[in-house]
Amino acid sequence: xxxxxxxxxxxxxxxxxxxxxxxxxxxxxxxxxxxxxxxxxxxxxxxxxxxxxxxxxxxxxxxxxxxxxxxxxxxxxxxxxxxxxxxxxxxxxxxxxxxxxxxxxxx
Amino acid sequence: xxxxxxxxxxxxxxxxxxxxxxxxxxxxxxxxxxxxxxxxxxxxxxxxxxxxxxxxxxxxxxxxxxxxxxxxxxxxxxxxxxxxxxxxxxxxxxxxxxxxxxxxxxxxxxxxxxxxxxxxxxxxxxxxxxxxxxxxxxxx
Numbered sequence: 001x002x003x004x005x006x007x008x009x010x011x012x013x014x015x016x017x018x019x020x021x022x023x024x025x026x027x028x029x030x031x032x033x034x035x036x037x038x039x040x041x042x043x044x045x046x047x048x049x050x051x052x053x054x055x056x057x058x059x060x061x062x063x064x065x066x067x068x069x070x071x072x073x074x075x076x077x078x079x080x081x082x083x084x085x086x087x088x089x090x091x092x093x094x095x096x097x098x099x100x101x102x103x104x105x106x107x
Numbered sequence: 108x109x110x111x112x113x114x115x116x117x118x119x120x121x122x123x124x125x126x127x128x129x130x131x132x133x134x135x136x137x138x139x140x141x142x143x144x145x146x147x148x149x150x151x152x153x154x155x156x157x158x159x160x161x162x163x164x165x166x167x168x169x170x171x172x173x174x175x176x177x178x179x180x181x182x183x184x185x186x187x188x189x190x191x192x193x194x195x196x197x198x199x200x201x202x203x204x205x206x207x208x209x210x211x212x213x214x215x216x217x218x219x220x221x222x223x224x225x226x227x228x229x230x231x232x233x234x235x236x237x238x239x240x241x242x243x244x245x246x247x
Contacts, residue, residue, distance in 0.1 A: 091120040091213055097144040098211075101134055102126045 004057070008076065011056035016041060017049045021058055024072035031067045117216035125208040128182040135185055135200055146172075154179050158187075174198075189215065 012018055020035060032050065036043045050070055053059040057076040062069050124131055134140045136152040146160040154176055162170035173190040177197065186199040196217035203210040 087118045087215055088120065091118060091215060094145055095120055095122045095211070095213065098131075098134055099122070099124060101140065101144045102124055102130060105126075105130060105134065105140075 007052075007056040008058070011052045011058055014049070014052075016045075017053055020046070020049055021053055021072060024059060024070055025074050029069050029071040031069055033067065035070065117214050119212065119214045121210065121212045123205065123208065123210050128202045128204050128209045131202055131209045131211060132182045132185075136179075150174075152176075152179055160189075 012021070016039065020039060023035070023038070024030060032043065032046060035050075036046045039046050039049075041049075050059060050061070053070075054061065057073060059070045059072055061071075134144060136150070138148055138150045141148050141150050146162055148158055148160050150156075150158045157173070157175045160172040160174060162172070164170040171191070174187045176185075176187045178184055178186040178199075182202055184199065184201055186197060189196045189198045196215060199214045199216070201212040201214075203212070
């Protein structure tokens with residue numbers, strides 16, 4: 001049974017999906033039509049990619065008339081940031097402490 | 108011969124210190140000094156020496172990190188394995204003298220991209236994305 005993190009990693013594994021997500025994160029809410037115009041793939045493919053992004057909670061959608069609007073949920077990246085960021089933060093903190101120690105040392 | 112392993116990646120932190128490499132080296136290799144900035148330990152500066160770094164025990168983990176010195180070149184390079192919670196990784200410190208003191212580069216490598224799930228990191232190709240993310244984190 002895939003976990004939420006599995007969905008997240010899989011969703012971001014595909015370069016077209018990443019491009020769609022990055023565009024929504026950068027440019028704000030857009031319709032499927034607008035996304036298709038710039039995605040370089042067919043609308044059914046864009047819709048399929050959007051479904052994968054939605055399953056990973058990376059995007060949310062709303063219907064308005066005949067159009068579906070999508071927007072990014074960057075906060076869904078949190079597990080990814082935690083996964084690699086923990087050790088990055090850990091070492092930043094430790095090297096700060098090393099700096100303090102060096103100030104205290106005589107030679 | 109080593110084959111580049113595309114399924115592992117690294118955390119790199121670099122820092123400049125206004126102190127000579129000899130002094131930074133002492134802080135990296137003397138047990139009582141290591142404890143003051145990193146963790147409790149039984150480090151000895153001998154190639155091949157096995158030692159532990161110890162954090163406070165926590166639920167589901169005794170806080171012990173298993174290490175072994177891979178390379179030790181005074182005032183230049185210190186490298187040891189870092190085994191904890193199923194993470195088999197390597198920490199390497201590289202010291203470079205500068206006009207103002209010492210440039211220290213810490214690389215913690217060997218994080219496996221397929222650590223938990225069944226996905227294959229190389230196949231899905233998301234390392235590049237993580238690489239970009241790391242720069243963002245480093246800039247926080």
